[in-house]
Amino acid sequence: MSKININLPDGTSKQFESGVTSMQIAQSISEGLARNVLSAKVNGAVWDANREIEADATLNLLTWNDEEGKSTMWHSSAHLMAEALESLYPGIKFAIGPPIESGFYYDIDFMEYEFSEADLPKIEKKMIELARMKNVFERKYVSKPDAIKYFEEKSDQYKRELIQDLEDGEITFYTQGGFTDLCRGPHIPHTGFIKAVKLLSVAGAYWRGDENNPMLTRIYGITFPKQAELDDYLQLLEEAKKRDHRKLGKELELFTFDDDVGPGLPLWLPKGAFLIEQLEQLAKTTERKAGYQRVKTPHIAKENLYITSGHLPYYKDSMFPPMQMDGSTYYLKSMNCPHHHKLFDALPKSYKDLPVRFAEYGTCYRYEKSGELFGLMRVRALQMNDAHIYCTKDQFAQEFRAVNDMYLKYFKIFGIDKYIMRFSTHSPEKLGKKYVDNPKLWKETEDMVRKVLIESGIPYKEVADEAAFYGPKIDVQIYSVIGREFTLATNQVDFAQPLSFNLTFTNQNNESEHPIVIHRAPLGTHERFIGFLIEHYAGKFPLWLSPEQVRILPISEKFNEGCKNILQSLENYDIRASLDDRGEKIGKKIRDAEMAKVPYMLIIGEKELDEGIVSIRKQGEGDQGSKSVKEFAEFIQQDVNEIMSI
């Protein structure tokens, strides 16, 4: 037996017999470690802990504390669920069952069985029962014909289809207890590691994600090595629900939807409208300083505009149906760019005029499919923080960088520290179909964007085949506190529309030249951004953004008159204050103000009025002592100014 060297993460190296498993190595280090090992990274690839290592290797033992360890556990959990399902519903067919960010799912064809959410507890129980048997996950190589034969006998057409696409020689099966599945692995040593199970939901999902394929039943679940961790997770889900923008939006009276107005068409209540105004003011100030000019454009346009822009053939289905008027066809606009291009074209441009930056909070209408609507995050009427920058190739890098800097400034103001820029490029095979057919300009612009991203050191991820049809784009993905990930804003390069609109400027050599256009929307749309902010702040907006900054709470109605003077003083300092003059007890008034998440409460009784002071209570933090009205007002102003000076 030959010896092999195993390099461990602490820098040490140990000798073992060839054929040693990660589990045995873990045991040689400590029993405790061995009890926690779920899988192992061998030379960078995640393996079963029971798999034999035959040559020198770098080893990283994976436990529940590693992302890959969790992933292994959840992958095995999907198999465990499949085993439980097969024993309860013999003959059902399995498609795919991968681990996901939190937990796992399995897509199943339930055949003639009726299956609903009510059946989940039964399956959880079975899974626990099977887990306790500590069945080992056994890996075995299977030849392609044997693999196909196995699933043909089970008449599982999904697995067969999957195997068809695999290379002979690399097909493996895993068996635990009485269940065998096609699987690359890796898996945990045995099912006993799974101690707590929660099946979360049942949903439909198309086979291979294609809406033309049959719909399968997808079961989502999550498992943990300890019951306590499952309890914590469920607690977290509860917390997330409390932050849901749809719930808070109602409670804080920000927005509403109405059947008579229509789905996906939000109505903004005064407090929500205030948020909009405040964000617009921020955008206008920021953009003015950055050399943007504001423009205004109508909400509809003739069909021809969208034919010229090239949008219509790509997006007709997601535009509201056209209107016929005076022999012409009109569309509600679903983007502002063509209108802005026409503004650019309205007056002749010299290179001396560039860059031209047109900004508008434009309202657009998109016919999102009914099932895609989601609170404020996906709507059919949206107000976009839009702008288009027309510049020369030489100016591009600087302009693009300036846009990125604007993003970063906003992130700082809003305390967004978890984000990633997603750099979407085209796919050469789809030129002329999904993308404008101009390979040279695609390459040129993609190179330019990549260069700026690298130079500015912003974290980014490059993804092919996700660009806009007219050029590469950067989407800003952010993560809300409750783990919801979405695209907040977008920054796109456009070389195609300047050509299709024949936008030109006269260059130094007195020649006509096409500008490059940058489409950008750092604050995305009001709808999505405010939806995000509600969840981000859990409804507790920072002072500068709060519709109601201060609420004055008289101890009794006797002091209402005196409080009106305080209210007046605060208003003179431009502080958004209100007076709760109801005949309620102070405890009730405080409770209501706390629930309305008003940042500051001023409690005013005989003592305060006599001494000319205010007693301050901060939302969520309680009594803050007292100050004179002037001191308090200046304190508020300073807090607001700090943010505005970022």
Added chain:
RNA sequence: GCCGAUGUAGCUCAGGGGUAGAGCGCUUCCUUGGUAAGGAAGAGGUCAGGGGUUCAAUUCCCCUCAUUGGCUCCA
């Protein structure tokens, strides 16, 4: 658009083949209270809409609409 769930008072929800309930909110009255809910009375519902089964439907069945968990999609 597709699969599943849900729709009862302004809000959160209970109920159930014999024409409806709670808490909060709202209105009025009493109370004038010092840091998270004072007391009483009252108003408020075509049980999402339409059709069917039934002596009788808010309840059972079908369709539509809306919301929602996902899938697909997101210029």
